[in-house]
Amino acid sequence: MMNVLIVDDEKLIVKGLKYSLEQQGYKVFAAYMGYEAMELIEKNTMDFIILDLMLPDADGMMLCKRIRADHDIPILMLTAKDGDYDKILGFEFGADDYMTKPFNTLELIARVKAIMRRAGKIGEGKVIASGSLEINWDERSAYAEGKEINLTAKEFDMLYLLASNPGRVFTREEIFRQIWKEDAFDVRTIDVHIRNLRDKVEQDAKHPRYIMTKWGVGYYFNKG
Structure with missing residues (x-):
């Protein structure tokens, strides 16, 4: 079972994503603050992170950079902003993909699977x-x-x-x-x-x- 961490302070988004990902067979962890995310990452083996750009206690870009410095975990960044500069910056800080809100949940899950496949987290076997x-x-x-x-x-x-x-x-x-x-x-x-x-x-x-x-x-x- 793959472990997915959702880091977002919008509880309705977290609740909906958590339900959809669990229906796909993932074990889902949720963090509403940056420090909560880091604690969960240190205590659990995460296979994927869905990270919001804007958190109450942390800048999503810097949090992404901090995670990437110590952990090789695929990261999909979420943001309400829709600018090329933010996308480029997100990739430079280590994000694997980028989606703007509002988003289609089925498309997000498809992207999670595609990134995991590229990262070797899931294969073509079975x-x-x-x-x-x-x-x-x-x-x-x-x-x-x-x-x-x-x-x-x-x-x-x-x-x-x-x-x-x-x-x-x-x-x-x-x-x-x-x-x-x-x-x-x-x-x-x-x-x-x-x-x-x-x-x-x-x-x-x-x-x-x-x-x-x-x-x-x-x-x-x-x-x-």
Whole structure:
């Protein structure tokens, strides 16, 4: 699990980003002040930092420079400013990328993944391809017809479990234990997740190509 640190004093932005990144399978830390960020960096191994340019107690540029001096952690800088000078300065101080507010969360997540890939934090291994569907474990991403599918963490885990065992039928209880790491207490949630997965992955959810049902038993991934 990748550790991502968000450094921003706008709590609503932090809350929204934290939720979206956790849905992608990341462990997210939050800091609202510069000194909080440094404490978290020193106490935890961070894989990525999303850093706001303007903080109440610190200049984001200088904080970026300070982090870069001691740590090789990819940094995406956020700012309300939209000027070439600030972008150039941010890159000079060690930022890997730059986004202005307001921003599209899906685009930000895509940039995080791209930067991590370039930095060698995630690779191209553990990729499952079937038809037009591609599932990448390291990136925790899935694509259909070349377009990324917006999956929750549990939906991705369930899809990868089935796809990495093509043809094997999993009971609802088995899927629950594998994904939730505990004994099943309500297997109906599996049916809900499967239905949501089909809506996102299949071209025609009523006539699925990938996620199949074994009536009276459970679900499996079509290996054909």
